[in-house]
Amino acid sequence: MTRSIKLSVDDVSKTFRVRGGRYTEDHLLPVLRHISFDVQEGEIVSLIGESGCGKTTLLRIVQGLVRLDRGEIRVDGKSVTGPGRDRGFVFQQATLLPWRTARANVEFGLELQGMPASQRHKKAQELLELVGLGAAGEQFPHQLSGGMQQRVGLARALAIDPSILLMDEPFSALDAQTREILQRELLRIQHETGKTILFVTHDLDEAIYLSNRVIVLGAKPGRIKKIIDIPFGPNRPELPEMRGDMAFQAIRSEMWELIRNTHAAAA
């Protein structure tokens, strides 16, 4: 079975200039160097690395929120020139509009698409049910727990039916228990929708548990150190069980070595 390539990151580099600095060597901060990889349809790919390795910057470049210096991003073969609703973004903080109910928050992207109200309500309700919040549609964000808010954020991104879902450490602000529940939920939702996901995290276990492939980034400048295939299939065990698996431990220590080496080199 050959699957189509949903996202193509082709030789992407990005350099930030220190605020107020000149365009000279010591004021320039190279964050990404020659990054290339593809994400296939239905795949979950994680970007992992220590803080400062540019993983979030890379995700924001893919979303079109940050301009790239060189290289190209293609979604469904089309070159990315700015933000677009062919990509759905899930933020680290849920970033819900506080004056809107959960349902109206899910409708946000649909409104921008110009979908008529009655259709919007129906679609939003379907997505709230998909993320397990079918009964919470009329609640305001401040009435929802952190985990529920993040579910709404996920539903909002899924509502516009994007080609690829971009998730920026979406569970990092949640408590450990809620995080594991939502990781499980994300796998279920991905299974039901078949969505392609690019996922940024700094949590090794999370990366292995969720992904088909993990891209390990090194820091200063951010570059791909290794792309690791995760051998666990779609019917993978739950994370606590998985932690006891020899293959899991081998991958985890390999990733840890890769990240630690970068760290030692940078220090």
Added chain:
Amino acid sequence: MSQTQLSSPSSTAPKGDDLTTLTDIEDIGPLPQQASRIWIIRLLSVVFVIGAWEVLGRQVDPLFMSFPSAIAISAARLVSTGELFTALASSLQSLILAFIIASVAGISLGLLIGRYKSVEAATDWLVNALYATPLVAIIPLVILWFGLGNGAKLFIVTILAVFPILINTIAGVRNVPPQLIELGNAFAANEREIFTKIILPSALPYMMTGLRLGIGRAIIGMVVAEFFTAITGLGALIVKYGNQYDTATMFVPIFVLMLLGVTLSIAVRRAEQWIAPWRYTEE
């Protein structure tokens, strides 16, 4: 352990990730008997202060100070002659009209200044200078321009009320959380959509605060303007009975102004809570 088992312990916690808890997180508030106790204390305090005023007020020359029962008698007279209602109607008419003008001008200008750097650069020095000036200082000039009629009153009330509304609207636009703008960008919203769907609703609570502060200043402006023009309204009534050394009657419009201030503030505060409920229920 399965998924459902994992989530069940959280259902007893107030902020668990489970829908069954939603009905359990109502704000309980103080217990009923405590609430009634507070009201009893409050009522006793009111009775004590008014009683003390009644007793002490009778000891003083009525020219300098009056007391509650005398004020009540004067109030009944002013009501029965219709003088009080005529004055109140006149005051309210210009107050409401001027407040509407100030709100529309303050909010629309504030949105422009807050959103566009060029408009801000062109106007910020003027806004700051005028906001810092005690504007009652220009009342003699305003009377030269408009005479003693309603025009002067409207102008003074408008210019006093407009600045808190303007300044708060600007602050509201500036204080839109950057993450929310980023959300708009990420979902490819255009400039107009970001303005109407994110900036405007986000700035709304600030605008309401501006309106609440503006109404207080509007009442001050109204009374001061009526002192100067001294023809109509509650302010004129105060001047009239003050000049007649009828201190008890002079207190009647003062009390009406107090009630007016309290009522309007409560009304705007209610409107604030109704328009932006999330601001009041967050910790």
